[in-house]
Amino acid sequence: MSADALLLDVRGASKAFGSTTVLAGVDLGVHRGEFVSLLGPSGCGKTTLLRIVAGLLGADGGTVRLDGADITGVPTHKRGVGVVFQSYALFPHLSVADNVAFGLRAQRRPADGIKATVARFLDLVHLGALADRPVRGLSGGQQQRVAVARALAVAPKLLLLDEPFSALDRKLRETMQIDLRHILREVGITTVLVTHDQEEALVMSDRIAVMSKGAIEQLDTPEGIYTRPRTPFALGFVGHSIRIAGKAGQTTDGVLTVDTALGPLRAKGSYLPGSPVLLAVRPERVVVGAPPPDVPSNAVTAALTDIVFQGSKVHLHFAAADVTLLVETNRIPPGLSPGATASLSWGLADTMLFPGETA
Template sequence: MNTRPPQGECGMYLDVKGITKSYRDNTVLDKLDFSVLKGELVSLLGPSGCGKTTLLRMVAGLVSADSGTIRLAEREVTTLPAHRRNVSVVFQNYALFPHLNVRENVGFGLSARGMTKAQQKVPVEEALALVRMEQYADRPISALSGGQQQRVAVARALVVAPDLLLLDEPFSALDRKLRETMQVELKALLRSRGITAVFVTHDQEEALAVSDRIAVMNAGRIEQYGGPMDLYSKPATSFVLDFVGMSMRLAGTVKSAEGRLLRISTAYGDITAPGNFIAGARVLVGVRPELISPGLPQGSPEATNRVTATLSDVMCLGAKTLIYGAASGDDCLVCEESGAYAIGLPSAGSPVTFGWRVEDTLVYPAEHRQ
């Protein structure tokens, strides 16, 4: 299983350049660039229809590109058909062959490469052991649970020693508990085998859990590509702010700009924020909820922002408590406290103040909601 062609240590392992794909008038991918290093676990994260699955199928060779190039492991594969790319895919519903048993499913790729049943025996057993499914080798697929089917799909994809593993929403068919277990397990497995893998998902928690880097996609483009912490603490666009993690979001207008400090008026009072906008610009202000505290913040008034609203809801989620203020339009007033903070808090309907540091305030140009 470790017979992989030798790779150059530097340079991009998977390199997608200038890919465009349209169906009639609908541009699904728009001059998109995307690259993955060898051994990296990467997620394509985005809402449905953002083009992430099209990109995955294109890398697999199942969809052709209108323009652009795809290079994988030092060779150009743009026009190579799927069965000659050596790219394995774990499909959303696993796509196991219902007329074959577990062993035959895992051995399928080896059969396709001309190996006899006898030659397949050892690698198939190894792959099944890898996903702890040895004792199910002779079961029909219909006798397996969702989690077991996923393991078989992973074993089937890995047994052929692919140059790249693609996973299309691999956990979406599993219930929450099992999903978390499988994420940890799969990540450890891929790491230990040094597999380069690209996950496609619409679930930001999943992307944060399994990947080294995440490419957030929207409308056929990559909005931001970076590590989980970068995406969360420094969202490049308001889309990333909105899609990755929770946030307080306020629409506002820049009243004045002094150096790099902006004075912004919102429906709940004026605030100060760092940024580069001209006076009069319509902006979106965002703050991560755990950086906000209910009540007056610590520190000098110049270095802090505060807005006051009516308390609308308190949600105790166990490890954290969310406190919501009544907001108008698309605004969202929320702050997060660790633990069961709700005890002793004023009840809904009473006024509440949200406070946070100026330097934690993110400002984006206002966009029309999609």
């Protein structure tokens, strides 16, 4: 896609609180109609970035462009950026319908239009029946839907969601995530979600920006982040992984041999011989047993320490030479019990290679 299709274009956004750098020159481009998540642990700068985009916080440097216009210095109420806050921030003195109408009235829209718009957005979030109720008595899920309807009613160009599911219990969270995704698709609004929950990001996003220490480590599709993490942080933050540290050896035909505590292993790539590297593989790519002879693979021998049955899947915990190896299968392999030794193997193509930490 061309750069013209960017609805939100953040360039070099930086922010420091005192001597602590919270954002270190972040670029973020979001396409029209896209759903992008900012995913990272607390303190990674994701909420700061969201507040800068909404104009609730001034950046120390950088520019924010929305729909082609530079809005860096524009006050929040003139930006056209909607926000669903973590606390929902519903107006406690107003009814459900009056909450949704607040922005429309503040912008002095015609009264008859307001009524119709409020009704339409309350129907969209399935709260039409509760229009006249005070917001105080609503459940968490209902409050969230009021917050969504209120933000959408003023037809913002961009919608920001700040950890909108963190106040809900797990079961409700899952249904609300799917519901909200449907609603936002129906409206067709460009959305940026801030979350620390990788599952939430995977479920909802077209693309995910993995953030750490005030920078975006990787911006990619959920599948891209999972299968091709660009940094050890992205690898570790999304999904489980087996990580084996080692030293780079020789490279032959684009395949590097790595000396590890589990013996020599191979990965596609090239490093200076002797430099520290990190090998990784996703648990579901590992098979218990000898590798198929015709596929280039890695194989190690490890002892089974634990079997964790999780319903649709089984986690097998192996250990070898201080390395923990997690293997995910869909059933407990027959004849395998804790204490037994087994051969584990995975394809060369599934082996990820990262620069290691220099000790």
